[in-house]
Amino acid sequence: MYARIPVALAILLLFILAGATNSEAAPSAADRANEVTLAQSPSERARAVSAPVLFAPAPMSVPQGTTADQYLYATDGDGDPITFSKTFGPSYMTVTTIYPSHGYATGNVHLAPSFDDVGTATGGIAASDGSSTSTATLDITVTPNRAPILDQPSPMSGGAGQTIEQTLTASDPDRNLLSFSKVSGPAYMSVQTLEASPSGATGLVRLSPSASDIGSSTGTVGVSDGILMDQKSFSIAIRTNTAPQIESIDTLFVTPGSTVDRSVFASDADGDPITFSKVFGPAWMTVSTASPG
Numbered sequence: 001m002y003a004r005i006p007v008a009l010a011i012l013l014l015f016i017l018a019g020a021t022n023s024e025a026a027p028s029a030a031d032r033a034n035e036v037t038l039a040q041s042p043s044e045r046a047r048a049v050s051a052p053v054l055f056a057p058a059p060m061s062v063p064q065g066t067t068a069d070q071y072l073y074a075t076d077g078d079g080d081p082i083t084f085s086k087t088f089g090p091s092y093m094t095v096t097t098i099y100p101s102h103g104y105a106t107g108n109v110h111l112a113p114s115f116d117d118v119g120t121a122t123g124g125i126a127a128s129d130g131s132s133t134s135t136a137t138l139d140i141t142v143t144p145n146r147a148p149i150l151d152q153p154s155p156m157s158g159g160a161g162q163t164i165e166q167t168l169t170a171s172d173p174d175r176n177l178l179s180f181s182k183v184s185g186p187a188y189m190s191v192q193t194l195e196a197s198p199s200g201a202t203g204l205v206r207l208s209p210s211a212s213d214i215g216s217s218t219g220t221v222g223v224s225d226g227i228l229m230d231q232k233s234f235s236i237a238i239r240t241n242t243a244p245q246i247e248s249i250d251t252l253f254v255t256p257g258s259t260v261d262r263s264v265f266a267s268d269a270d271g272d273p274i275t276f277s278k279v280f281g282p283a284w285m286t287v288s289t290a291s292p293g
Contacts, residue, residue: 050077051132057109057125060138063145063174064115065227071098072107072125079103080129087135089123113142147228148172153205153221155234159241159270160211167194168203168221175199176225183231185219209238244268268293 055073062068072095074082081100084107086093092113098106109125123138150170158164168191170178180203182191188209194202205221215238222231246266254260264287266274273292278285 052076052080052082052127052129052134054125054127054134054136056136057138059141060109060111061141061143062111062113063143063176064113064118065145066113066174066176066225068111070109072109072127074105074107074127074134076103076105076129078129080131081105082127082129084108085126085128087124087126089138090117090121090140092117093121093123093138093140095125109138111140111142115145117142118144143174145176145225145227146173148176148178148201148223148225148230150221150223150230150232152232153219153234155237156205156207156219157237157239158207158209159239159272160209160214161241162209162272164207164209166205168205168223170201170203170223170230172198172201172225174225177201178223178225180204181222181224183220183222185221186213186217186236188213189219189236191221207236207238211240213238214240239270241272242269244272244274263290266293 053075057070057072060068060070072084074084076082079102081102082105083097083100084095084105086095086109090113092111094110094112096108096110098108105127107125107127109123119142121140121142123140124135125138126133126135128134148170149172150168153166153168156164156166168180170180172178175198177196177198178193178201179196180191180193180201182189182205186207186209188207190206190208192204192206194204201223203221203223205219217236217238218233219236220231220233222229244266245268246264249262249264252260252262264276266276268274275289275292276287278287
């Protein structure tokens, strides 16, 4: 004999059995992916999605036959070491890693175009943490190198045994570093570079003639950017150096405990500056130059 079950109770039992069956169903692919993600540590989950960030380099312009450099920068949210590399570009472009660090790195892009590389080009740069890579492009312009400009030196003159100097000035339209040199001239002439600033260079020409160098000659100096040079010539006149003449000094009388001053005068036929000095005398006597003239 079978017992009768009310219809409402039968329907309720069917719903309960269906829920149990569904709860035992195999997990979906999305469920399995979520389980894997949840099993990972927070740092592992961040590492899976973090790539280095490469800061875009600025366009570069460089005269032919010269070099130019630019720093590269990149960061990595995982703190991984970063290396820089060249992905494509002209043969005169190189990329190096300066400091890989951990999360913040610096590199360098170096350009060294030859005289045949005038024009525009594009280079590719990559920053990698070993698993992920970021890239950027670099616009390059190689311009014709222009010669530096040397300002005309003034004529130089002086007496034998003296030192005569003149400052040289020059500029470069490409803002290259400049150096001065002696191209030709007498043995007692020398040239040196004082400042090689891109905003304007200065040099010095020095004459140190002796008594055997009396007469006229020509000196030529040059300024160079390492490739091109500008030259200028100037006249040199060395004369016999005439000794200055000092006027006679009257006898000085001084009372102990007091002071006496007397002006001393001298002249020079060559118009050279004159300085006074004490040759000998008592310890309480001093000589000074008031005006070199």
